[in-house]
Amino acid sequence: MAHIRINKMLKDYPIGRGKFTALKSIDLEFEKGEFTGIVGPSGSGKTTLLNIIGSLDVQTEGLVEVMGNEIKTLSAKQSSRLRSEHIGFIFQTYNLLPVYTVYENVEFPLILLGMSAPERKKAVLDALEWVGLTDKIKSRPAQLSGGECQRVAIARAIVKKPDIVLADEPTANLDAENSHHILKTMRKINEELGTTFIFSTHDAKVISYLKRKITLLDGKVSNDEVINGG
Amino acid sequence: MILKLATKNILGAGFRTWLNIFILSLSYFAIIALQGFFVGWQDDASREMKNWDFAGGQYWQESYDPYDPFTLEDSHAAIPEDLQKMIVEGNAISILLSPATIYPEGRMRNIVLKGIDPNQCLIDLPTKHLIDTDGEINCIIGSGFADNLNIKEGDYIVLRWRDKNGTYDARDIKIAHVFSTTVLTVESNQIWMSLQTLQEMLDLPNEATIITIKDEMFNKEISGWEHKDLDFLLIDLTNMIQAKTMGSSIMYAILLFLAMIAIFDTQILAIFRRRKEMGTMMAMGMTRSKIIQLFTLEGVLHAIMAIFMGAIYGIPLLRHFEKVGMQLGTDAKEWGLSGLDDALYPVYGWKLVVGTIILVLITTTIVSFLPTRKIAKLKPTDALRGKMTR
Numbered sequence: 001m002a003h004i005r006i007n008k009m010l011k012d013y014p015i016g017r018g019k020f021t022a023l024k025s026i027d028l029e030f031e032k033g034e035f036t037g038i039v040g041p042s043g044s045g046k047t048t049l050l051n052i053i054g055s056l057d058v059q060t061e062g063l064v065e066v067m068g069n070e071i072k073t074l075s076a077k078q079s080s081r082l083r084s085e086h087i088g089f090i091f092q093t094y095n096l097l098p099v100y101t102v103y104e105n106v107e108f109p110l111i112l113l114g115m116s117a118p119e120r121k122k123a124v125l126d127a128l129e130w131v132g133l134t135d136k137i138k139s140r141p142a143q144l145s146g147g148e149c150q151r152v153a154i155a156r157a158i159v160k161k162p163d164i165v166l167a168d169e170p171t172a173n174l175d176a177e178n179s180h181h182i183l184k185t186m187r188k189i190n191e192e193l194g195t196t197f198i199f200s201t202h203d204a205k206v207i208s209y210l211k212r213k214i215t216l217l218d219g220k221v222s223n224d225e226v227i228n229g230g
Numbered sequence: 231m232i233l234k235l236a237t238k239n240i241l242g243a244g245f246r247t248w249l250n251i252f253i254l255s256l257s258y259f260a261i262i263a264l265q266g267f268f269v270g271w272q273d274d275a276s277r278e279m280k281n282w283d284f285a286g287g288q289y290w291q292e293s294y295d296p297y298d299p300f301t302l303e304d305s306h307a308a309i310p311e312d313l314q315k316m317i318v319e320g321n322a323i324s325i326l327l328s329p330a331t332i333y334p335e336g337r338m339r340n341i342v343l344k345g346i347d348p349n350q351c352l353i354d355l356p357t358k359h360l361i362d363t364d365g366e367i368n369c370i371i372g373s374g375f376a377d378n379l380n381i382k383e384g385d386y387i388v389l390r391w392r393d394k395n396g397t398y399d400a401r402d403i404k405i406a407h408v409f410s411t412t413v414l415t416v417e418s419n420q421i422w423m424s425l426q427t428l429q430e431m432l433d434l435p436n437e438a439t440i441i442t443i444k445d446e447m448f449n450k451e452i453s454g455w456e457h458k459d460l461d462f463l464l465i466d467l468t469n470m471i472q473a474k475t476m477g478s479s480i481m482y483a484i485l486l487f488l489a490m491i492a493i494f495d496t497q498i499l500a501i502f503r504r505r506k507e508m509g510t511m512m513a514m515g516m517t518r519s520k521i522i523q524l525f526t527l528e529g530v531l532h533a534i535m536a537i538f539m540g541a542i543y544g545i546p547l548l549r550h551f552e553k554v555g556m557q558l559g560t561d562a563k564e565w566g567l568s569g570l571d572d573a574l575y576p577v578y579g580w581k582l583v584v585g586t587i588i589l590v591l592i593t594t595t596i597v598s599f600l601p602t603r604k605i606a607k608l609k610p611t612d613a614l615r616g617k618m619t620r
Contacts, residue, residue: 056513056610077517084515091614095510099242109514111231156514 003163003196004030004053009062011048011219022048023219026062032163033194035187035209037201040216046200047168049216053198054087054166055079067163084112088157090167090199094149096141096156102128103137106155113160127159131185147178154182158189165189167199171206183209232520236527240535247532250492254536254590257489259544261482261586266548266576267556268478272471273577275412276464281354282413284463285323286446289313289455291439294327302329302342303392306437310452313441321445323350324438326428330391332403332421334379342420343391345428352444355416359407360424367427368406372417376408383408389421393433486590490597493529497601500525508605509613522602529598533591551576 009026012019023045030036038046051057052064055071056079064071067086074082083089088109096105106127110120128134131151141149150170157165167186171179187209190197199206207213207227215223240247280286294305309317309324316322326345331338348360359370367389371381381387383405390400403423411417429435441455449457501508508521516524555573 051611054513056614080512080515080517082515083513087515089510089513091510091513093506095506095513095614097507097510099239104238108511111235112515114231 003032003034003067004028004198005063005065006053007063009052009059009064011045011052011057012060021219023052023059023216025220028214028221028224030164030196030198032196033190034212035190035197036212036214037199037206037210038214038216039201039207040222041202044216045219046202046216050166050168050198050200053164054089055082084109085160086163088160088162088165088195090150090153090157090165090170092169092172094141094146094153094173096149096152098141100140101137102133102139102141102144102152105141105152106159109156109160123159123161124155127155130158130189131155145178146173147175147181150174150178150182151185154185154189158193158195161193162195164196164198167197169200169203171201171203176205179203179205232523232527236524236531239524240528240531246496247535250489250496250532251536251539253492254489254533254594255540255544257482257486258536258540258586258590259547260485261589262544262578262583263548263551263576264478264482265475265582265586266551266578267574268471268475269579269582270576271574272468274575275467275471276460278411278413279415279464279467280460282411283353283416283442284460285352285442286444286448287442287460288458288463289441289443289452290458292454292456294439299329299340299342302327302439305439306432306434307454308436309438309441310455312450312452313443313455316443316448317347317441320351322441322443323347323352324425325440325442326425326432326434326437327439328391328428328432330389330421332379333388333390334381339379340419343389343428344420344422345425346422347425352442354411355422356407356409357422360422362424362427367401367403367423369403370407370409370422371405372420373408373410374414375417375419376405381405391431393431395433399431486593489590490593493532493594494597494601496532497525497529497598500528501601501604505608505613506616508608509610509615512608512610512613518606518608522599522605525602525605526595526599530591530595532598533594536590537587548576548578552578 006026006028009023010021011023012021014020026049038049040046048057052059052071053066055066055069055074058064058072066082069078069082071079097108100108103124106124107120110123115123125134125137128137131154133148133151133155136144136148136152141152144152150173154170157167165186170186171182174182183206186197189195210227212224212226214221291305291307293301295301306326313322313324317324323346328343328345330341330343332341333339346355346357346360348357350357356370360368362368371379376382379387385405386402387405388400389403390398392398403421416422425438429437446460449459451457511521512518552575555575557573
C-alpha cells in the first residue's frame with residue numbers, strides 16, 4: 001500500500017465572489033523512502049500540495065490519504081496527531097522558535113509527543129549529530145547563519161524519526177555551498193533512515209539529488225519522472 | 231509541558247516581560263497597602279470604640295434614640311434588677327443622659343450631659359477625675375471639644391439644665407480634666423460628670439439611659455430596655471470605612487486596569503507577532519487548544535512572577551508602614567473620623583493578601599485568555615504565512 005495516495009484531487013480558494021483553482025486533477029502516489037521534488041514556477045501549487053499532504057490544509061474535492069488517514073475526514077485533533085507522530089516539516093524561512101536554543105528547538109516535537117527527558121536528550125543529540133551541529137546546542141537562532149538555521153530545522157524535522165518529511169523550498173534562502181550541504185544531509189537521512197522526503201523547489205541545484213521529480217504547471221501535474229535510477 | 235514552554239517564552243521575551251511583571255506587582259502592592267490602611271483603621275477604631283464607649287455591648291432605655299435629641303429628656307428609667315446586679319459586680323456601668331446648655335465665654339451651647347460612676351473601670355474614660363471635691367461639680371471633657379469651646383482644665387463654665395419636673399436650674403461646673411481620645415462618640419458636644427451628681431440634679435435617683443456591659447455574649451431580654459450588640463453599635467463606623475474603601479478602590483481599580491491593559495496589549499501583540507510561531511507549532515502537531523493554553527498561561531505567569539517581584543520590594547515596604555504608620559498630622563482629629571489618631575497603622579491579614587492575589591490572578595487569566603480566542607479560528611497555513619485568519 002502506498003505511503004501517500006492522492007486521487008482526483010482539486011483545491012479551490014475563494015476569492016471575492018469567485019474562486020481560484022490552485023490544484024486540479026492531481027493523481028499521485030508516494031512510496032516509503034522516496035526522495036521526491038515537486039518543481040514548478042511560483043504559483044503552480046507546490047506549497048498547496050505539500051500543505052494538503054501535511055494535513056495543514058484540506059482538498060476541496062478528491063481523495064488524499066496519508067499513512068492510511070483520509071485527510072478530509074480528520075478532526076483538527078486527529079490532524080495534529082498525524083503531524084505530530086508521522087510528519088516532519090522544513091520551511092523556507094526555517095521557522096525556528098526564536099526564544100529557544102538549538103537544543104530546545106529540536107527537542108520541541110518530542111515534548112509534544114510526551115517523550116521522557118532522557119529519551120529526548122538522546123534523540124536530540126543524535127539528530128544534531130546528523131546535521132553536524134552538536135557544538136551549537138546552546139546557541140539561539142539569532143546567533144546562527146542561514147545554513148545552520150536550516151540544519152537545525154532539518155534536525156527538528158527528523159528528530160522524532162517521522163515517516164514523511166515535507167520541505168517547502170528548503171534551499172531557497174541559502175547559498176550554493178549551504179544548499180548542497182543541506183541536500184546531502186537530507187539525502188543521507190533518506191538513505192539511512194528510510195524517511196520519505198517530499199519537497200517543493202524551483203532551485204536547479206536540487207534536481208541532481210532527486211530520485212523522482214514531479215513537475216507542476218498551473219495546478220496540474222505536467223510531468224512525473226523517476227531520475228538517478230530512483 | 232505547557233508550563234515549561236510558557237516559562238521559556240516569557241523569560242525569552244526579556245524586557246517586555248519584566249516591565250509587565252513590575253506593573254502587575256505594583257497593583258498587588260498598592261491594593262494590599264491601601265486596603266491594609268483601611269483594615270488597620272477599622273481595627274483601631276473598633277478597638278478604641280470598645281475600650282472607650284461600648285465595651286461588650288449596651289442596653290438602651292427603649293425611648294433612647296441617639297439621632298433624635300428630643301427623646302433625650304424622656305429616655306431614662308430605673309435600672310432593672312438583672313443589670314443592677316451586673317453593675318454591683320463590676321460587669322456593667324450605667325450612664326444617664328440629659329440635654330443641657332453651657333455658656334462658655336458668654337456664648338450659649340447645647341450639649342449632652344452624661345453621668346457615669348467615677349469609680350468604674352469598664353471603659354477607658356478617665357472618670358476618676360469626676361469625684362466631686364469641695365462642693366464643686368467636677369466634669370471631664372474631650373480635648374477636641376475643649377479646643378472647640380476654647381476652655382481648658384481648671385476652667386469653670388455655667389451649666390443650665392432641666393430636672394424631671396421641667397424646672398430649670400443652673401450652676402458653675404469645673405473642668406477637672408481634659409482627656410484625649412480618638413473616639414468621637416464620647417467627646418463631641420458632651421460633658422461627663424458623676425452619675426450620682428447628675429441623678430440628683432435631675433431628680434432621677436437610680437435611673438439611667440444606657441447600661442454598658444462587659445460580656446459580649448450577654449443579651450438577655452429585659453423589659454423596657456433594648457440590647458444593642460457590637461455589630462449594631464459599630465455599624466456607622468463599618469459603613470463609613472466601607473464607603474471610604476469603595477472610594478479608594480477606584481484608585482487601585484485604575485492601577486489594576488493599567489496592569490491589565492499591559493497584559494492585554496502584550497497578548498494581542500504576541501498573537502500578532504507570533505503568528506508564524508503558532509503556525510510552526512501547529513505544523514509540529516500542537517493542537518489549537520494547547521496553543522491557547524500556552525498563551526493564556528504565559529499571561530498568568532506574569533501575574534505569578536509579579537507576586538514574587540512584589541514580595542521583594544513590597545514586604546519590606548509594608549513592614550515599614552506597619553512600624554511607622556502613615557503620619558496624618560495633628561489635624562487628623564478634626565476630620566471628624568473616629569479612630570483617626572496622628573498616625574494610621576495598617577494591618578495586613580492573610581485574607582487581604584490571599585484575596586488580592588486571587589483577584590489579580592483571576593483578572594489576569596481572563597485578560598490573558600480573551601485575545602487568545604482568535605487562535606481558535608487560526609488556520610495553520612495562514613499562520614505559517616504570518617496572516618491572521620478572518
